Amino acid sequence: xxxxxxxxxxxxxxxxxxxxxxxxxxxxxxxxxxxxxxxxxxxxxxxxxxxxxxxxxxxxxxxxxxxxxxxxxxxxxxxxxxxxxxxxxxxxxxxxxxxxxxxxxxxxxxxxxxxxxxxxxxxxxxxxxxxxxxxxxxxxxxxxxxxxxxxxxxxxxxxxxxxxxxxxxxxxxxxxxxxxxxxxxxxxxxxxxxxxxxxxx
Amino acid sequence: xxxxxxxxxxxxxxxxxxxxxxxxxxxxxxxxxxxxxxxxxxxxxxxxxxxxxxxxxxxxxxxxxxxxxxxxxxxxxxxxxxxxxxxxxxxxxxxxxxxxxxxxxxxxxxxxxxxxxxxxxxxxxxxxxxxxxxxxxxxxxxxxxxxxxxxxxxxxxxxxxxxxxxxxxxxxxxxxxxxxxxxxxxxxxxxxxxxxxxxxx
DNA sequence: ACCTGAACACCGTTCAAGT
DNA sequence: ACCTGAACACCGTTCAAGT
Numbered sequence: 001x002x003x004x005x006x007x008x009x010x011x012x013x014x015x016x017x018x019x020x021x022x023x024x025x026x027x028x029x030x031x032x033x034x035x036x037x038x039x040x041x042x043x044x045x046x047x048x049x050x051x052x053x054x055x056x057x058x059x060x061x062x063x064x065x066x067x068x069x070x071x072x073x074x075x076x077x078x079x080x081x082x083x084x085x086x087x088x089x090x091x092x093x094x095x096x097x098x099x100x101x102x103x104x105x106x107x108x109x110x111x112x113x114x115x116x117x118x119x120x121x122x123x124x125x126x127x128x129x130x131x132x133x134x135x136x137x138x139x140x141x142x143x144x145x146x147x148x149x150x151x152x153x154x155x156x157x158x159x160x161x162x163x164x165x166x167x168x169x170x171x172x173x174x175x176x177x178x179x180x181x182x183x184x185x186x187x188x189x190x191x192x193x194x195x196x197x198x199x200x201x
Numbered sequence: 202x203x204x205x206x207x208x209x210x211x212x213x214x215x216x217x218x219x220x221x222x223x224x225x226x227x228x229x230x231x232x233x234x235x236x237x238x239x240x241x242x243x244x245x246x247x248x249x250x251x252x253x254x255x256x257x258x259x260x261x262x263x264x265x266x267x268x269x270x271x272x273x274x275x276x277x278x279x280x281x282x283x284x285x286x287x288x289x290x291x292x293x294x295x296x297x298x299x300x301x302x303x304x305x306x307x308x309x310x311x312x313x314x315x316x317x318x319x320x321x322x323x324x325x326x327x328x329x330x331x332x333x334x335x336x337x338x339x340x341x342x343x344x345x346x347x348x349x350x351x352x353x354x355x356x357x358x359x360x361x362x363x364x365x366x367x368x369x370x371x372x373x374x375x376x377x378x379x380x381x382x383x384x385x386x387x388x389x390x391x392x393x394x395x396x397x398x399x400x401x402x
Numbered sequence: 403a404c405c406t407g408a409a410c411a412c413c414g415t416t417c418a419a420g421t
Numbered sequence: 422a423c424c425t426g427a428a429c430a431c432c433g434t435t436c437a438a439g440t
Binding site (some may be wrong): 111154172188 | 228229231279311312314315317320321325326329353355356357358359360361362363364365366368369370372374381385386387388390391392394395396397398400401
């Protein structure tokens with residue numbers, strides 16, 4: 001056969017990633033397969049390997065797009081320029097909102113595991129760092145007197161904490177442990193941590 | 202053929218779970234398959250379905266055993282009866298230690314996802330609650346004047362936080378964001394949260 | 403009753419062959 | 422050059438057939 005030149009390589013990549021995102025949004029990362037992706041876009045399975053090294057490569061590129069959307073959501077939340085005292089809360093709220101509304105896409109960021117011998121591409125790590133930098137930056141504004149090492153550590157602790165709240169709240173396996181809504185748990189974490197952090201200057 | 206009565210049903214279950222634990226410890230949950238399990242124990246694949254409903258059932262039972270070991274590790278850490286002010290830290294430390302030394306087994310607790318329409322068995326939820334209750338109980342001893350609702354919320358926030366620190370520290374994808382060792386991040390979270398919590402009585 | 407082994411419907415990946 | 426489709430080595434699950 002050969003549907004030659006019906007799509008450029010770039011277009012083929014784009015529609016593959018779009019199909020992958022739809023499949024993940026609908027059925028989770030477990031509902032994604034190379035054969036399902038090509039079935040969605042009307043190609044046969046071999047074609048996928050023209051534009052992706054393998055399925056891991058496709059998933060990583062999909063996840064990078066998710067990281068981009070997450071970053072945009074966080075930036076959008078900061079668009080009203082809240083004072084430093086509110087910015088951290090605004091960021092956390094936006095993160096929770098993203099995880100809650102895009103649950104399967106957000107979960108795919110963490111469910112996907114690399115083969116033990118391989119490492120994430122730099123482009124992925126940079127996108128993670130960029131998001132993380134947002135927290136660090138606003139935490140530094142809140143506590144200008146603290147060392148950059150203190151701020152780094154606090155940003156990491158806070159962000160890990162908010163992430164953990166999301167994870168345990170969205171995992172149906174573990175929601176059993178009390179009926180506190182996610183936002184309330186995150187609020188408690190933030191309020192008490194920040195109270196402790198600013199008072200220990 | 203038929204290796205009849207060479208093992209009782211209970212023995213077959215036990216050696217299957219042991220083989221599964223070895224496979225997961227060595228290669229992660231992704232390295233586990235029904236066919237590999239039976240290859241380890243010298244049976245053919247059909248036999249597995251005599252003692253497990255399906256592979257999810259086997260994984261859940263394996264994870265329940267991991268939860269039992271985690272509970273034992275936490276109890277062992279409390280065996281020296283630390284004062285309430287130290288008990289929470291002792292528990293967090295033991296949790297980190299478990300995640301660090303049994304990484305693949307600990308990860309399997311969270312990597313495994315149920316089919317969307319199914320729910321975890323009660324025995325699993327109870328084991329989760331039992332572990333969680335340990336935190337809640339020692340937090341209540343630390344702050345006897347707080348309402349049980351306050352303590353529940355704080356226990357959940359703290360535990361989620363510690364969990365998030367583990368997750369992001371052990372995930373090679375995300376370790377990029379700063380070279381702070383896991384224990385230090387967890388210490389920061391605990392110290393500042395508890396400082397905020399006890400002072401907001 | 404216990405266990406096998408073939409069968410079925412999937413999966414990721416490769417690659418000779420066709421246009 | 423682009424794309425197919427068959428092939429290979431896997432996978433979970435079922436079940437008739439053997440002992």
